[in-house]
Amino acid sequence: MSEGEKAKLDSVDLTKAADDEGQNRSEVKEQSSGSEGEPNDTTLSPEELDERGSFHSDRFQGLGDLDDLERSLEYRSQALALTADGHPSMPHRLASLGASYGDRYRRLGEIEDLKKSFEYRTRALASTADGQPDMPRRLADLAMSYGDRYQRLGDPEDLERSLEHRSRALALTPDGHPSMPRRLADLALSYNHRYRHLDKIEDLDKSLEYRTRALALTPDDHPFMPFRLADLGLCYGDRYQSLGELEDLEKSLEYRTRALALTPDGHPSMPSRLSDLAVSYGDRYQRLGALGDLEKSLEYDSRALALIPDGHPDKPDQLANLAMSYGDRYRRLGGLEDLEKSLEYLSRAVSLTPEGHSDMPRHLADLAISYTDRYRRLEDPEDLDKSLEYRARALELTPDGHSSMPIRLGDLAVSYGDRYRLLGQLEDLEKSLEYDSRALSLTPENHSELSERYFNLAISLLDHFKHTGELSYSEKSLNSFRTASQLLSGPPRNRFHHALRWAKNATEHTSLNPIEAYEATMNLLPQFIWVGANTTQRYQDLLMAENLAVNAATVAIISLQSARNVVA
Template identity: 25%
Template sequence: MRGAPQSEDSLKILGDCLYASFIHTGHPSDLDGAISMFQRRATLTAIGHPSLPTQLRAIACLMLMRFLSSGLLTHVDEAASVVRTAIEGIPVGCADLPDCLCDMGIILMLRFKCFGCLSDRDEASKAHRNAVGLAGAGHQSFPSLLCGLADSLNISSNHTGDQLELEEGILLLQRAIDLTPRVDKRLATYHSTLGSMISDRFHSTNNILDATEQVRLLRRAVKAHQGSDKNILHDLLHRLALSLASLSEISGHLIHLEEAITTARKVVNLTSHSLPILLPSYMHFLGQLLGRRYHATGQLSDLDESLSILERVVEHSPMANHKLPDRLSKLGVLFASRYMVTHNAKDVEKAISNLEQAIKLTPPGHASLPTHYSSLGVAQLIRFWETAHLIENAHSNPSLAATFPVGDLNQRLMAAGMWALGSFRWLPNSPDILVALDTALGLLAMTAGLNQTIRSRHIQLQSDAPVVGATTAAPMALKVNRPDKALEWLEQGRCLIWNQINHLRTPLDNLHTHNPSLAERLKEVSRCLEIAGSSQEQPCADMPLRRKTSLQEESYAHANLAKEWEELLVQVRAIPTFESFLQPAKCSALLQDLPESGVIVVISVDRMGCDAIALLAGLDEPFHIPLPNFSKKKAEQHQRDLGLQLKSRELRLRKEDRGIDEEHSMRAGKRYRQPQGTPIRRVLRGLWNDVVHPILNMLAISQPGEEPPRIWWCPTGALSFLPLHAAGIYGPGVDSESILDYAVSSYTPTVSALLERVRNSRPIDNKVSGLFLTSQPNAPHTVPIPGTTEEVESIYKKAKGNRVFKVHGSDLTVDDCLNYLDVFSSVHFACHGYQNPEESLKSRFYFRSGTLDLGVILRKDLKNAELAFLSACQTSTGDEKLPEEAVHLAAGMLAAGYRRVVGTMWCIGDKTAQDVSMSFYDWLFDRMEPGSGFDGTLSAYALHHAIQKLRGDIGDTDGAILAWAPFVHWAY
């Protein structure tokens, strides 16, 4: 009866009924009524009663549900107030206190997620950590408390991009799962949350193993909850759809996207009958997936359905709903997409209107703003292409996105590219061009940070396709007459991982003089980061949970080290004279300590243009050499043509190099006569006419000489896979002319790497000065290599008393080999080599006792390494998916410390390998004092001589060229 007194029990029953009605109907009045009943019940409960905290927590939970329905911040504030009251009424040591603190953390973190207030995040984090600390491992809620803290860290990481928080969150979730009994219903929720966090890590690393693992976890959780709590099942299915969508992004398989859409439709259908409060969110996601499928298939019906769904969602979203800005943004992007098909002016206007409204409604400082700014910039550019309207705003929005301090890193990188390209195209005199490019190159380096393993960094660099990279920035700088910036950006944006390895091995003698303790800690952290970065083990489906947890502990420790490394660099740069310590090199620094005899030539290859930048001792600025007759398209065509020739001649594996050896056996009177227009000759002629000869002319290198000058080539893009050192015009029927007539060629990964070797050029320690030789003619899983033992024996005999040591076949273990690299300054491998096209760090040398992988080589830091001669196939081939990274065995030896490396760009013939090696060492040993240590200083000249001798013996037929051209010299 109205007005009649009500007991606590009756109030609870009424509240439960109203809540059940709300769940069924979605009417806000039912939820308000339920909250009112529970509040009245709480007022009847005595202060200090054991049940009061639980009652207050239930009220706060319903208030949060009301917030999710209305989006009004006041409802979050009310929930926080209720939980604070509960906490204040709980005595110290009460078992309910950790749960209440966890609730407070959840509420505050939700408010931070919606409104971006950092004080909320900090208070939430403190509450979660206090809850975990007070509870201890024996508390019945300990796993759920760990889950709460993990979720809090995940939300914070999504806002700040702090990988350390994400790694800690994943570790906490794995511990929670490990502590939860298999029959506990909460286990599925923990797996679901873990899957979501692994999904977030996937978006920062693009590691398909993360994407696959999250799908596996969620499938298991869905299966475990079939026929149980519908609310949990809906959430699990939704997260599974999210995970499948993520997997489709990296796998490229439409089947994953199709399954995601099917799962999302199922979620919408189930929710519309049982939990209408969540229906808008699930519909919004379904609309996004349909839009994504449209972009994959071009089916306009998907785009129309997607727009229809999202318009309905936006229409029914209250203005105060915290999710409205994101919904408006996604709707605007899809309108822009449809405009590109229909060219209906209303679509692009709706796109801009929705995106402007999204920005207006988003709280200042929120992590989603870069995405909104970037999308609005795209829409405005689309309109500009049609109407030439408001180009200034079209540039200002990408600049705001690129320079925003938080938010999705890849989105900010793409925005920086849009900003740079737009400014360059439409505002060519704007100083924004250089600022935008500086921003883009800085963000690009951040995408492959030291908090990831080298393998993960390679995956990230393969997956990212930035609008502007180093090779695009360089021609833009040259066109505005800034060769200094072009050089700086090519150095900064190429060989990122190579430079990271060098940074971790930077000598700290000067720093040690100023601050010994700081230098020692930086040295220790650097060493630990190298070890962590070289890890190869990845979690997999059948791995025990404890091992997964152990790997996650290693990952978390790795992220901690990376964070400490950055903090240590800040401390170092605060010391006078150390302000530029390990900062990207300025042009002025790159022009110091240049080799006295010779020239460094960096060649930029991009669709915007191709140019060479020459660095010569004595010049105070880079020397720009335009290459107007060359193009990215030509470079890629040359690469394809050469690849087809290598494939047609079966030069993929050393066992198939019989064709070369047959031609090798011919002498001058028995050579094949081949037309000068063969593909191989066209490639080398093109490189000569369009690249090398114009560079030589501009450098005034026009006369062959007895002592030709040195050229260190530093190519980019597809040119990295082409033999510049063999460029030329070869007979018959014409006068042959090639780079071999004018200069001695070497290659260098970066200018900085070469200069570092020039600066640190010093005599090799006599204790390790010597040559270690090994032949491996019969490695498992390979065909025998005839002649390798004879090759090594012949070199050994030529040593003339110099310190030389040899080991053959099974007498050498991989571990012994690594030890010998420490004991001897130089090494000669006569064996099989293999460039792994899928995982570059698993490129390897084959020994009788096992394999020596590139990943293992990179762990070495050989202070007295001199020369590595790699008489093996594919040791300087590189990875076509990482053209700007030096990812091959020769580069690995350089990274390990060798100053000079002889490698091969493709497979070599057995007889060819022997003859080049013999000529090479004959020339070197003739110039060494008997009994001295081994000196590789003249190795570039020795290889030049050996190739010229071989060429004189076998001529310039196609097969002969392919026999002598693969041998290359790296570094100083």
């Protein structure tokens, strides 16, 4: 069963409008922060209004104060109103107002602001002649709005438009230009989004390439250095999720730790930095099982949530992230209060996510996991019904071809399997097998989740064997258990647990070859007991190993006695 998908917040999302081309504007005109006129002050020229709008925009980027953002919008709206059609500054005024509306959309999540941002940036691009030095920036600005709309509504066409505009912006940016790192980072972001949508590793490779180049071109003391580091941490985290290489996970942790260290207290990006690091610690916990990593993930998720104000569009994602950490701790330690917190936070995340938002399927799927956990703990059939309901809705809202489709199918198969074991209806068992088979067929070769897919299919096939007694189901189940334990792409601890479940089931059903099952489990034991674990963790693992050895010996003795009886 999938243990949930934590949101991966792009480090640039909280301050996307910040741009290397305008990073020093906050230093202009100290009088702007003093006794400034109001936006409707007729004594101010369009240039002065524009300048003050830029000042407040930059201050919002640095401090996150919504009042600055509102002032920026007021000043820029007035500046645009006073700018005559055909004036050379018209494209700039349109683009600036589009940027402020984009900032307010990302801060408050109102779709009308996104529409206005799109409108003004489209007009700004249309009024910029080919060959103008501002053309790359206009393209990049509109690409940002396409990216925002893709993330909100999930339309792949918007993602492709974002990629197209960012590619053009990069091609028009000369080598050595101060905006080159930003262009590279922006294009990398679009490739990252397409990777998450389509699960094509070549998109992730391109994202990693461009982000590595962006980092190399960014001076150590540049204010965007934390963003570059966080971006690379995100890429390495995604590659770890895809390929399961521990080295990628450690690099993700390293870059995210450095990004957090360079982010000052009070910066609007601090919640994103904390959340990113929580994701990496959570991933390492899932891989190596060290409880300390889980506690760190919980700590960083809690700190991130505390810094996100009510009404912020990132609130649902961070509620869900913290909920998944509590869910992980419940599954590890069994504390019912952790499970209830997971349910509470995920329910809030769903209620705060607008209908039609592309994050809704993930939040529904995560909430279903917590209901499944509670059903298995308290055995209340209503929890199982809710799990099925939310997983069915999550699947319905996931577009064909999306990289999360195998997860949605596999999760729904788990719930149907649970209901079959509760009610004994063959229809549920058939659906479980159908969804497990579809999930496996959609999982790419060498994907880190492939072992999990084979294991889930093995369980469904075993249930069919128990129900029908047909030996063919047992043979297929054996092959799936074997593959789940042998695939090198899966995390070693997961493969060990798959082999252990195989061995336990084989003890009851000898057609699953108990000798082979225990041999596979024992062979995976050195990878399960991680030398880097703390003393408590290694003690717990060694206890399991001792019990495993006893069980394996018992099976061997029984098999030997059976063989002797046959000979006799």
